[in-house]
Amino acid sequence: MKRIAVIGLGLIGGSLARAVRQAAQADVIVGYDPDPEQGRRAIELGVVDIAAASAAEAAAGAELIVLSVPVLHTAEALRSVRGALGADTIVTDVGSTKSSVLADVLSVFGELPPRFVAGHPIAGTEKSGVAASKGELFRGRRVVLTPHPNQDPSALQTVRALWESVGSRVVEMDAARHDAIFAATSHLPHVLAYAFVDLLARMDTADEIFPNAGGGFRDFTRIASSSPEMWHDIVRANHVQVSRLLEQQIGELQELLAMMKGGRWSDLRDRFERARAARERHLSQIE
Structure with a gap:
């Protein structure tokens, strides 16, 4: 051109x-x-x-x-x-x-x-x-x-x-299919990363938490360093899909909390195993 x-x-x-x-x-x-x-x-x-x-x-x-x-x-x-x-x-x-x-x-x-x-x-x-x-x-x-x-x-x-x-x-x-897929693979993960870092930053022990964080913390929270303005716009533009998934994620977290409070450690391990197996199964498709 x-x-x-x-x-x-x-x-x-x-x-x-x-x-x-x-x-x-x-x-x-x-x-x-x-x-x-x-x-x-x-x-x-x-x-x-x-x-x-x-x-x-x-x-x-x-x-x-x-x-x-x-x-x-x-x-x-x-x-x-x-x-x-x-x-x-x-x-x-x-x-x-x-x-x-x-x-x-x-x-x-x-x-x-x-x-x-x-x-x-x-x-x-x-x-x-x-x-x-x-x-x-x-x-x-x-x-x-x-x-x-x-x-x-x-x-x-x-x-x-x-x-x-x-x-x-x-x-x-299709545009609607695109938005549903990327709400799951990109938009919700950014929401979770921002929320997690904000939670820790507001703790009284934040000055001890962050210096002692390792590679797993850096990997999990890397995307929380992305532009807040950009991600505000993205989540707002796709809030219907993101909200639906966030509600499902909250339900999953409540289940994990119930497992820990109830001492259902085998159930917790099974959930971890299921998630690990799913990631390993699909890892080759992740870019």
């Missing part, structure tokens, strides 16, 4: 810009971020060729626009670029929820435009900002595209080809 615009120069947007450059998929990469410092750093690091002063300026003349913004800001970003869209412009996103994104698209355009492609790369770290971006972030990782009823096949294929060119493995599924 001659020109690709990336709206939002955080970890994902910056990494995609780097990956596109490495794969020689665009002559010019234009970026925009509401934080001018991110744009300045993107230029310094060679992530983008141009740091635009506005989303509309970045989108003007672009063949493909990538929205890499917090999911609750999707509608705002769409309104910002709407006037710059040409008849053939493709717009895609990288949001972690898909039903909410499609609802925002519908609210802004009054329809689901054929050349909007909803997407979600299953990649990231607990770091944020363009300085944390990596060109190899998506290599070997899965990207989910969720086609909608008005989807233009050529736009879908263009976005698929772009992700494949940077080393990703692309799959397609």
Whole structure:
């Protein structure tokens, strides 16, 4: 492509810009971020060729626009670029929820435009900002595209080809199914990690607890270092699915508590064994 615009120069947007450059998929990469410092750093690091002063300026003349913004800001970003869209412009996103994104698209355009492609790369770290971006972030990782009823096949294929060119493995599924799956595998785990760390931090013995934590604690709580703003938006956008799972998790924890209070240690061990066996059985499928 001659020109690709990336709206939002955080970890994902910056990494995609780097990956596109490495794969020689665009002559010019234009970026925009509401934080001018991110744009300045993107230029310094060679992530983008141009740091635009506005989303509309970045989108003007672009063949493909990538929205890499917090999911609750999707509608705002769409309104910002709407006037710059040409008849053939493709717009895609990288949001972690898909039903909410499609609802925002519908609210802004009054329809689901054929050349909007909803997407979600299953990649990231607990770091944020363009300085944390990596060109190899998506290599070997899965990207989910969720086609909608008005989807233009050529736009879908263009976005698929772009992700494949940077080393990703692309799959397609319904938006509602996507949201149910990632509520379980990503959104709820973040809620639990944040809640657990917050619980310990509010204890009177917190100054003793954290210095004595080991590798298991770091592994379990790593994702609690992720951007609170981003995860607030994700959980809010997918709160129906996350709430349902959280209720089930609370029920499971209450069962474990009852086992311990009742001295049902064999039942507790059996639950641990069942969980371990399930993880080992599915481990090869975890990316």
